[in-house]
Amino acid sequence: MELKIRNFLVTSFVVVLGFYSLYLFSISSIFSYTFSYEMHIVISVLDTILLVYFLAQGIKYKDKLVYILASTQIILYGAILYFAPNMQGVDILSDELSRVMFLVINIVGGAIIIYALEYIESEDFSRLKKNSFIVILILFLGVMNTLVSTNNIEIFFFLFELTTLCSYLLIRYRGDRVAVENSLRALWMNQVGGVAILFALVFSISFYNTVYFSELLKVVDGVFLIPVVFLVIAAYVKGASFPFQSWLLGAMVAPTPVSAILHSATMVKIAPFIILKLSPAFSPLLSITISLFAGFVFVGASIMALNRDFFKEVLGLSTIAILSLIMALAAMPSEEARYAAIVLLVFHAISKALLFLQAGILEKNYHLKYISDIDTLADKAPRTLFFIIIGFASLTLPPFGAFISKFLAIEAVTSQILINPLYIFVLLSLIIGSVFLVILYFKIITKLLNKEAFKNSLKEKLDFKYRLSSNILFVSLFIGIFLVNSLNILEILIPLILIFISPFLFKYFLFKNAPRVKEYNCGEKGEFEVGVYNYALSDDTIEKMMYISIALIIVHVVVGVL
């Protein structure tokens, strides 16, 4: 009974939230708000408490990096509070970008929370712990919603740290040794981002005398971009770009809804958000540096994903790859590229959430975690399989949003080549990385798809909340196609009909009574075990890639001073 009330309340809450963000998106007005002096004080106090908590965690688990970074932040933050004059300005400013983010956060995040309601019940925890899981997820959404509409970098820092806190709590949720280790790693890496923001604040206050994004974007000139560069580095940390990818991959130990929410609606989406917000202030040199770096990570992560067997890890690396692509596009000085980046951001969130939800169902209902263990899924779980295929297909194939975005991106990057030939490398990484991702996705589908001859698929029974959450995402994928409105109607309809309508027609009208045979297989008998191919990068190569990325990040800083 209590459970039903909880589920009802949470579900209606996220549904209202989803509709409200749709409403906000449709009215497209700019909302601004200024916090009072007392509010600022409250935020500063809370922020300090948070940093002290991190420090305490570092000391408790004897993790050097955590407490060194936490104390660095306390010192820097203290210095900022002490030296910086108390500035007044618009603290909350929700513009068009924020409204798009609201959509992603609330609709995709909402679907994941509905899913989590059921998922967490199948775990072996106390009632209190189960409920706290849902609470942290909802808190996470709240923090994200505020984060994307804040204009004050100090408050932004506070919210940034709060997302770190949420992810830290969620990753260590299971409480075993691996979970604690991975959560501490996530904590220190994300604190690197926090330190970067504080540096950005220090430089912003001392050189431009402002703590507001809008002011900073106005006054910053192409000569001294250091505050912007540090914010970009914070974005790389949140986006788990090389060399920070391990925190996101470590987050897999948490219950699946956590991965789903980290990878799609929240956490990592801060990265492209920051770049999109700051890109008007980039100098051409900084733009190309970011695009090249992100292009490099895009290709690197896609190749790295090719030899992973753990399903969620494959999804994780492909998140890192696509986020980099979004950042590469967002950093470009072109309206089309920016639009492509936003479209990709939205659709990547939907597709990734859909995929992670299915990964969770595979784990819970079929006890499948590794790609190599999956066999004849088409016979057992046709619905889950269908959503997985749609999830992957929607990341690459027409007519889905991610495809439209790549389509626009190729055009946008091509026009940039005329201005700066270095963009040809961005184009190349875009093309080659995409092809690698296609190979990756279909390598997985290989394993999922094969059916036994003479077997008809069973009807798959799933809990209502599982179905509802997947269906919300599935429907948004489709509505999205028409919202983006960049292809003509024919170009949308051809693949749509091919993918969705014709298979059913065939199934029911053509082959209902067709004679069946067993596979011919050249007459060869014997057991057939389906394998998957792997392309492993050597550890050496991966290490080299990390060094290259660190070097490239240092180049960012140099570019910022030039």
Add this chain to the structure above:
Amino acid sequence: MMAEYILIALAPVIGGLIYGLERVVRARMQNRQGPPVLQPFYDMYKLLDKHSSIVHPMHVSLAILHFITVWAVVALVILGGNFLYVIFLHLLSTIFIILAGFSVRSVYSHVGSNRELLAMLAYEPIFILMATAYYLLNGSYDIALIRANDAQILPLILIFFAFLLTIPLKLKKSPFDACEAHQEIVGGVEIEYSGIYFEFLYMAKWLEYVFIYMLLLLFAGNNILLGFVLAILVFLLVNLVDNSTSRVNIIDTVKIIMLFGLSLSILNILGIIYV
């Protein structure tokens, strides 16, 4: 406009004729008599008579979808659609056939699909870069516009060579025919199809011919004579190479095409910008 629709309707027949002609030319190069030009159509007729059975409905549906998609691709090229879009729709058609290969529990089918997937890694970037180069020259991806403009083979000469490299791969000709490799993996994906269902695959193959030659004709722009000469020369060249080379394994195929094809395309694009 009417002519275009007739052309679309007849596209499989044209493909079949090219395929038949090819078998004759290849035979003559080997001093053989060879089959009649209409042999592919006789094959089709014979297949109609065969007992058609299926492994499971999804497997066959995917093949039919592959056929329809390739036809749609050809139609869009004929109607002068968006080049980049055409390439991605073609990708979708390839994905269908790859999925078909993977959907049955048959070793040969899987090996074939795997190779098809790898082949994609080789030619897809070149196709996209080709579209990009056209965009740089014409300011649009519009195929109708490209066709209305003057021949662009000279400014695109390196990309033309890169494209030539991909033709044997797409049409499954030696030395890059590892995807199908009849003597080795018995046609790859094709193996599990029979009777009337195999006809769809067969026709899809013809349509691929039409698609590739239509792309080739784009290099000639509005110059019909040049287009004619190009098509004949390439046709002869591809078959000559097919006759005189032996199969390269799939990994080397990918390496060769990526290395040469990509560098040629990039050089060409840089050339367009700077020259």
